[in-house]
Every structure is written in structure tokens, then in C-alpha cells.
Amino acid sequence: MNIHEYQAKEILNAFGIPVPRGRVALTSDQVERASKEMGGRCVIKAQIYAGGRGKAGGVKLVHVPEHAQEFGKELFGKRLVTPQTGPDGLKVRRILVEEAVEIAREFYLSITLDRESSRYCLIASAEGGVDIEEVAHKSPEKIHLFTIDPYTGLRPFQARRIALALGLTGSVCEDCVELILNLYRCCLEKDCQLVEINPLVVTKAGWLLAMDAKFTFDDNAVYRHREYPDMVDYSQLDPLEINAGKYDLAYIKLQGNIGCMVNGAGLAMATLDVLKEFGGEPANFLDVGGGATREKVAEAFKIILEDSDAKGVFVNIFGGIMRCDIIAQGIIEAAGEVQCTLPIVVRMDGSKVVEGKKLLLDSGLNVQCADNLGDGAARIVRMLG
Amino acid sequence: MSILINKDSKILVQGITGRSGLFHTQQCRDYGSKIVAGVTPGRGGIHIEGIPVFNTVAEAVHYTKATVSMIFVPPPAAADAILEACDAGMELAVCITEGIPIRDMVLTRRYQEESKTLLVGPNCPGVITPGECKVGIMPGYIHRKGKIGVVSRSGTLTYEAVKQLTDSGLGQSTGVGIGGDPIIGMKFIDVLKLFNEDPDTEGVFMIGEIGGGAEEAAALWIRDNMKKPVAAFIAGVTAPPGKRMGHAGAIITGGKGKAADKIRTLEECGVTVAGSPTKMGEAMLAALGNRT
Numbered sequence: 001m002n003i004h005e006y007q008a009k010e011i012l013n014a015f016g017i018p019v020p021r022g023r024v025a026l027t028s029d030q031v032e033r034a035s036k037e038m039g040g041r042c043v044i045k046a047q048i049y050a051g052g053r054g055k056a057g058g059v060k061l062v063h064v065p066e067h068a069q070e071f072g073k074e075l076f077g078k079r080l081v082t083p084q085t086g087p088d089g090l091k092v093r094r095i096l097v098e099e100a101v102e103i104a105r106e107f108y109l110s111i112t113l114d115r116e117s118s119r120y121c122l123i124a125s126a127e128g129g130v131d132i133e134e135v136a137h138k139s140p141e142k143i144h145l146f147t148i149d150p151y152t153g154l155r156p157f158q159a160r161r162i163a164l165a166l167g168l169t170g171s172v173c174e175d176c177v178e179l180i181l182n183l184y185r186c187c188l189e190k191d192c193q194l195v196e197i198n199p200l201v202v203t204k205a206g207w208l209l210a211m212d213a214k215f216t217f218d219d220n221a222v223y224r225h226r227e228y229p230d231m232v233d234y235s236q237l238d239p240l241e242i243n244a245g246k247y248d249l250a251y252i253k254l255q256g257n258i259g260c261m262v263n264g265a266g267l268a269m270a271t272l273d274v275l276k277e278f279g280g281e282p283a284n285f286l287d288v289g290g291g292a293t294r295e296k297v298a299e300a301f302k303i304i305l306e307d308s309d310a311k312g313v314f315v316n317i318f319g320g321i322m323r324c325d326i327i328a329q330g331i332i333e334a335a336g337e338v339q340c341t342l343p344i345v346v347r348m349d350g351s352k353v354v355e356g357k358k359l360l361l362d363s364g365l366n367v368q369c370a371d372n373l374g375d376g377a378a379r380i381v382r383m384l385g
Numbered sequence: 386m387s388i389l390i391n392k393d394s395k396i397l398v399q400g401i402t403g404r405s406g407l408f409h410t411q412q413c414r415d416y417g418s419k420i421v422a423g424v425t426p427g428r429g430g431i432h433i434e435g436i437p438v439f440n441t442v443a444e445a446v447h448y449t450k451a452t453v454s455m456i457f458v459p460p461p462a463a464a465d466a467i468l469e470a471c472d473a474g475m476e477l478a479v480c481i482t483e484g485i486p487i488r489d490m491v492l493t494r495r496y497q498e499e500s501k502t503l504l505v506g507p508n509c510p511g512v513i514t515p516g517e518c519k520v521g522i523m524p525g526y527i528h529r530k531g532k533i534g535v536v537s538r539s540g541t542l543t544y545e546a547v548k549q550l551t552d553s554g555l556g557q558s559t560g561v562g563i564g565g566d567p568i569i570g571m572k573f574i575d576v577l578k579l580f581n582e583d584p585d586t587e588g589v590f591m592i593g594e595i596g597g598g599a600e601e602a603a604a605l606w607i608r609d610n611m612k613k614p615v616a617a618f619i620a621g622v623t624a625p626p627g628k629r630m631g632h633a634g635a636i637i638t639g640g641k642g643k644a645a646d647k648i649r650t651l652e653e654c655g656v657t658v659a660g661s662p663t664k665m666g667e668a669m670l671a672a673l674g675n676r677t
Contacts (some may be wrong), residue, residue, distance in 0.1 A: 084627065113487055115597045115634070118494040118568045130576050138572060150492045164404065192489055219458065220633065221486035250631040265565060265631025266539025266594050270622040270662035276623045285624075287631040288523070290540065318541040318548075320526070350524065371547060374663035 001217040003231050004047040006096045008213035012197075015186040017179050019210050020099035031072030035065040036096035044071050047094040047306065049236040051214070052082030058092070061100060093235045097144055103210060106134050106199035109180070111187045111211075113194075114147055119185065121147045121153065122180070125167050128199035144213025148213025154184040170203075175208045178274075191221030238305060240284075247299045249288060258380055259310035261300050263288050263317050272315045274373060280381035285309040292322060298337075305338050312343040314380040316373065319350025328359040342353075342366065343383045347376035380385050387559040388534070388579040388586070389477055389503070390453060391515035397422040397451040399442065399458050401433060406457035407536040408435065409481075409522050413455070416519040423447040429633070432492040435444035442473040455511065455520045456480040463507060471500040478570075479520045480506035490568040497547045497570065504570025508633065510562035522564065523547075531556015534580035534670060536573060537592035538565055538599075538632070542620055546592055549666030555673075558586040565632030567596070573603035581612055588614045590669050591656070595621035595645055596635045600647040617674035618665050619644045645664035 002051055009019040023034035024047070035042050046058035053059050058080045062068045072095055081089035106128035114121035124144045127135045127222050136143050145164050147153050156177060163176035173361035179200075187195045194216040201211045222228045244251030250265065254272075258280050268287045284307060288300045297319055317327050326350060335344070347370040348356050357369045368383075371377030388601050390396075391640075396413070400406040401423025411434060414420045418444035422437055422445040428438030437447040442454065454475050458466040462480040470478040478497075485507050497504050505512055511521010527544055529551045537543040543562055550557060561576045563569055573591060580586045593600040600619065607615055622644040624630050624635040648658050657675070659668035 086625075091634060097477075113491075113567055113568045115599070116602075118498075119491055150495045188488060191486055198566070218487045220489065223461070224486070252625075252628050252630065254625070262541075264539060264541025265635060266542030266592065266620050267545060269544070269594060269624055269630050269635070270542050271616070272624070273620060275623045275663050282623075285628075285630055299588045317413045349527075349672075351542075372663070374661075377663075 001051045001219055002213050002236070002260065003217070004049070004233060005045065005189045005213055006047055006094070007230055007231055008018045008215040009210065011186065011190060012210050012213055015182045017182050017186070017210055018208055019213070020098045022096050025072065025095045025097055026093070027286070028069045028076060031095055031097055032065045032069035035062065035068035036191060038097065038099050039077035040064050041100045042068060042242055043098045043100055044068055044075070045096040045098065046080055046092040047086070047091060048076050048080055048090040049233070050082050050084040052084050053080065056080050056082040058082070066113070072231065074333065081304070091235050093233065101201065101211065102204035103201045103203045103211075103341045105202040107201070108135070108198045109183065109200045110194065111183060111192070119147045119150060121145055122162065122164050122184070124166055130199070132198065146185065153177065154181060154182060155338060172202055172206060172208060175374060179208055190215070191218045191225065192216060192304025193218045199269055229305040234273055237251060240303060243306075244286070244303050249286060249296070249300050249303065251303060251309060254282050254284050255309070256283045257309055257311040258385060259304035259307065259313040260302060261286050261288055261313065261315045261344065262321060263292065267316065271314065271377075275314065275381065278377045278381045280346040280384065283307055290322070294326050294330040297327055301331055301334035302338055305334070305340055305342070310342070312380055312384045313345070314376060315344065315346040315348070316376060317348050317350070319348065323351050324348040324353040325359055329357040332359065332363045340365070343375050343380070344368070345370055345380040345383065347355035347373060387446045387514040387517065388576075388583050389505070389512050389559060389561065390514050392417065393420050394453050394518050394520075395421045395449060395451040396453045396455055396520055397424060397442065397445045397449065398456055399424045399456045399470065401436065401438060401457070402428050403457055403459070407433065408659065409455075409457065410436070412522070413519045416525045418518045418520060421451050423556070437597030441585050442469045442475070443514060446473050446475065452476040452561055453520060454478045456482060458482060460486070464493040467507070468496055471497045471502040475502050477503045477505065479509070480504065481509060481511060481522060482506070483508040483632050485566070487568060488636050490530035490566070492607055494568055494570070495621070504542050505561060506564040507571060508542065508566040509569070512562070513560045515560070520603045521525065523560065527551060529556040530561065532558055532585065532587040534558050534583065534586040534589040535560040536564055536576040536580070538594050538634070539592055539620065543592055545662065546590060546618065546665045550590065550669060553666035554668055555666065555669055558583060565634050567634040572599050574606045577606065577611065579601060581610065586613065588616070588669060588673050590665070591615060593617065593618040594632065594635050595624050595630065595637050595644050596632070596642040597639065601650045604651045604654040604656060607656060614657070614672040615655075616659065616668040618659040618662060618668065619647045619651070620662070622648070
């Protein structure tokens with residue numbers, strides 16, 4: 001689960017990590033007022049669920065409140081396109097107005113999961129403010145990686161080692177040690193998959209500040225943080241994906257015209273692969289999951305059909321527990337409700353497959369039943385080609 | 386012989402009184418698995434489907450000498466269930482549960498990796514030795530006893546592969562679903578090591594997907610150690626970066642974890658990679674044929 005920069009900074013602040021003074025604005029008037037509060041000179045930052053905002057024109061330093069308001073007017077409602085947003089970009093509905101800071105040094109600091117060791121690891125680099133992946137690629141020796149033993153947690157002597165490795169000395173070094181320890185505590189308590197401060201700056205006056213922050217919460221832990229669901233900015237999410245989430249369906253909208261419904265993430269990915277292999281373009285990824293009921297199958301089908309790009313549907317269900325006649329009923333129910341005339345190809349395997357196929361072929365829908373995965377993919381591509 | 390489980394394995398089920406736990410207990414037992422006990426805190430003393438239920442794993446082990454645990458406990462308590470199985474000295478814990486928080490698994494793995502308990506999963510379909518024993522949710526009917534070891538991060542994609550193997554005349558020695566989470570117990574390498582030493586396994590089929598570096602690490606191990614032919618399929622060649630494709634662990638981040646990179650590394654290490662999910666059986670035949 002993602003949150004905005006301003007929310008991330010609120011959390012860091014609550015954990016004793018210094019952040020720049022700032023205000024969130026929902027209108028350009030609020031931007032102007034916030035800018036006045038900062039003394040006129042401030043940074044205007046678009047809040048979207050993606051990085052790369054600076055280069056896309058989503059971040060600007062202004063010197064007077066009038067300019068702040070103008071820029072705010074320009075930004076609000078605009079779809080900002082960055083390398084991380086996809087071609088449609090993300091709508092700007094919130095702006096963070098922050099004090100301008102005199103930067104002396106920039107660092108990179110993050111805590112994330114290291115799958116290799118099954119532990120959290122801290123990543124630090126004296127090359128901050130830039131694309132950390134580029135640094136990792138070009139100068140890997142500049143990246144310091146520390147895996148953290150969950151039994152001890154991150155100890156002060158380890159945090160000190162990291163601060164020293166960044167080239168810090170004196171009181172700033174001590175501040176950094178405390179910051180690092182607080183960051184680890186924050187990562188655990190908030191159940192994060194990633195907490196990233198890039199850049200972590202030392203100001204000219206000698207203070208540490210988290211200039212930009214990104215949090216990704218562990219989706220599996222949202223259930224134990226009551227406040228998280230209210231923190232979501234739905235304007236940043238695809239409406240079809242939001243709807244699917246309500247039914248506990250994994251759905252991702254893609255660019256093609258073949259709607260897909262599959263049970264199982266790996267098989268769903270492989271289904272997209274095989275459709276493309278046969279020259280087709282999937283309209284979506286959808287994993288209907290293991291224990292899907294007739295209602296869930298019906299909802300899944302309806303969600304696929306709500307995508308106007310979908311001109312046909314490929315259903316690939318390898319049932320073990322899922323009964324094919326139940327799946328067939330779900331499809332017929334949904335197709336009937338929305339009066340679907342689109343071509344459908346169904347490939348089913350598992351229990352009650354004969355009954356399931358019969359139900360489909362007798363339903364009056366524009367449906368074909370395939371013998372296997374390749375046969376199914378070939379059919380739907382041919383029907384829409 | 387096979388690996389991990391066989392017809393004599395004594396199995397207990399943690400979470401046996403839940404809907405999923407009970408249903409799959411019956412399915413496994415119908416397949417031939419020896420389910421000797423169940424564990425549900427607070428329900429100790431009852432029998433369910435003729436199986437004795439205990440309050441703790443330690444008690445169940447004491448009375449029934451079970452060595453394998455199949456875990457169907459819901460996410461908020463599943464990590465603790467794994468810890469309990471390790472603490473009771475079980476040989477193998479297979480955790481089916483999907484949705485365990487990362488923080489919980491980090492701590493659990495730390496404890497488990499120093500215990501004598503092998504962990505498969507979580508978020509996995511389980512382990513099956515065809516014709517002998519099933520500890521999981523996979524459909525038994527598609528499997529056939531044979532010589533191919535199967536190891537996979539996926540559930541239903543594994544069934545597709547197994548069906549193709551069976552249709553190609555290639556039965557399976559043991560099938561291991563290692564799961565779709567970013568933090569799991571046995572990784573590809575750990576299972577490959579067992580298959581390497583198993584006299585009943587003559588070849589291995591691996592199913593991977595986008596996210597992480599486990600396939601690449603396995604490829605290097607295969608190049609340096611594997612005595613038997615390996616074929617593979619990697620799902621997600623067409624997956625867009627940055628999007629979580631169903632499984633918590635299936636995500637390309639920072640340019641890492643792409644299917645194309647995994648495929649290239651595997652091929653460079655002598656693994657026959659199927660170019661299409663429709664050609665997985667063929668790939669295994671090719672890998673076996675190359676060795677004769």
C-alpha cells in the first residue's frame with residue numbers, strides 16, 4: 001500500500017525524524033496562504049503515488065506567494081506523467097508546500113526487505129538525491145548494505161558504523177545515529193515493506209532533514225493498522241482496480257483487448273505470456289484466487305467487462321478445488337446480467353469439467369470451449385484478430 | 386523414495402477445525418496421507434472425522450509421534466503456528482496460509498532456520514509424493530508416480546505443468562510448491578539439493594516467476610552441482626514492471642526480478658527453458674533427451 005510524501009513525512013516526524021516545515025494544500029488559495037506562512041520562498045511539490053516528479057515539472061522553488069498560487073493552479077487537476085506513472089500519468093489533487101532549505105550534503109537511506117537473507121536490510125549511500133539504482137549500477141562500492149538481525153534489531157553501534165561510513169562526524173553524526181535507529185523502529189511498528197529517505201540532507205546550518213520520503217506498507221499487515229485504509233488517496237488508483245480490491249480479486253488493467261480471468265497468479269501471468277506469444281494483447285491481469293465462489297467468479301467477470309477496451313474474454317481455470325460447473329454458472333450469471341455479447345473462450349480443467357462445459361455451450365452465450373491452454377489462446381486471438 | 390514425504394509420513398494439521406483445514410485434511414486423507422492428529426488451541430480433546438484434536442503441537446507430537454505439520458492457520462496467527470511447529474521439533478512444516486505479514490515472517494524465519502524443522506511455504510500449495518502422500522491442496526488426480534522432481538513458486542501453474550508432464554509420459558517423484566511470498570522457507574536451491582541426492586528422481590522441472598533473485602541463484606547452483614537434467618518455465622515475461630502480479634513476491638522493482646533475466650541466466654547454466662507455457666512437457670523431454 002502506498003501513501004503520499006506528506007503522509008510519510010508526518011509519520012517520520014512522529015518517530016522523531018526531522019522533516020522540513022510544510023503544509024498540505026487542496027486548492028491554489030491554500031497554496032498561496034501556505035507560501036505566505038513560509039515567508040514567500042518555498043518549494044511547491046505535487047503529491048502523487050510515483051517518483052520522478054521533479055523532471056516532469058511537478059516540483060518547483062518559488063520566491064513569492066503569487067507565483068506559488070499560479071503554479072498551484074497549473075498543477076491541480078493536471079495528470080503528471082513521469083517514468084514511473086505509465087503513459088496516462090497520475091492526477092494531482094494535493095500539493096505539499098514546504099520551506100526552502102539550504103542543502104550542504106545529500107544522502108540516501110532506506111530500509112527494505114532483503115529476500116536473500118529473509119531479513120530487513122538498511123541501505124545507505126553518500127550519493128543522495130539521485131537515482132539510487134543508477135548509483136548501484138555504476139558505483140556499487142558507494143552503496144552500504146547492512147542486514148539486520150531480528151533478534152537484536154538495529155543496535156546503536158551498528159547505526160554509528162553506518163553514520164561514519166557516510167562520512168559524518170561530530171554532532172551531526174550523533175543525530176544521524178538517532179535518526180537511523182528511529183527509522184528502523186518506524187519501519188517495524190508501521191509494518192513497512194520499504195521506508196526510503198532520498199535525499200536525507202545535512203543543511204548548511206548543520207541539521208539533518210528528511211527532504212523526501214517514501215513509504216510502502218506491507219499489504220498483508222494493513223489489517224492490523226486501523227488508520228491505514230483511510231489514508232489511501234483513491235484518485236491515485238485505477239477505479240477498476242479499486243473495485244476488484246473490494247471483492248478480494250487481484251486485478252491490473254493493461255492495454256490490450258483480450259479480457260482474462262484465471263485462477264492463480266502464476267497461471268494468470270503465464271496466460272498473459274501465451275496470449276502475447278500467439279499475437280494477442282491482454283486487457284488485464286486477473287487472479288480470481290483459489291477458493292472462489294460463484295459470486296466471486298461473477299464479480300470478476302463483470303469487472304473485466306467494465307473495461308471498454310475488452311473485446312473478448314479468455315477464461316483459464318485449472319480447478320483443483322474449484323468445480324467447473326460452479327465456474328460456468330458464475331460466468332453465465334455475470335454475462336447475463338450485463339447482457340454480454342462478446343466472444344468468450346473457456347478453458348477449464350478439474351472436477352465437474354464435463355458438466356461445466358455443457359452448461360456453457362447450452363447457455364446461448366457466444367462461447368467456445370478449448371481443449372487445452374494453447375488451443376484456448378489460439379482461439380481467442382483468432383476470434384478477435 | 387522421493388523427498389520430504391512418503392507413504393509412512395505421520396502428519397498433523399494445525400488449524401484442522403477451520404473450514405479450509407478440515408476440507409483439505411479429508412482430501413489428503415482420501416489421497417492416502419496418514420493424518421494422525423489435528424491442533425486447534427481450545428479444542429483439544431475432541432475428535433473430528435475420527436482424528437484426535439490437541440491444544441498444542443507438542444502434545445500432539447507426544448501422543449501420535451507426528452513428524453510433519455500441515456498449517457492452515459489464518460494469517461494473524463500463522464507465523465506463530467510455524468514457530469510452534471519448530472519448537473515441537475517437527476521435521477517438516479508446510480504452511481499453506483497466504484497473507485502472513487512480512488514482519489512476522491522475518492522473525493519466524495530467524496527462529497526456524499536454526500531449528501531442525503524444514504519449512505515449505507508459506508503461501509504455497511504444499512508437497513506431494515504421487516501415489517504415496519499429499520500434504521497440501523493440489524489436485525491429486527493430475528499427478529502420476531514417476532521420476533521427475535517438480536519445484537515451483539506457483540500453485541495452478543504447477544498443476545498445468547504437472548498435467549503436461551503426465552500427458553508426456555513423465556510421472557513425478559515429488560512435487561514441492563515453495564510458495565509465492567518474498568519470505569519463504571525452502572528456496573529453489575534447497576529443494577534442488579534434495580532432488581540431486583534422491584535416487585528416485587532423474588530430472589527436475591522448475592517453475593519460477595518475476596520478482597527476487599531465487600531463480601538466478603538456483604541457476605548458478607545447478608551449473609556447479611546438479612547431476613541431473615533440469616528444465617524450467619518462468620512466468621511473467623510480459624508482466625509490466627512495478628506492479629504486484631498477484632503473489633506478494635511477484636514484482637519487478639528497480640529493474641530487478643525480470644523474467645527475461647532469469648531465463649537468460651538459467652539457459653547459460655544449462656537449463657532447458659520452455660519458450661511457452663504450452664511447451665513445458667516438451668522442454669522436460671528435451672532436457673532428458675539431451676543427456677542420453
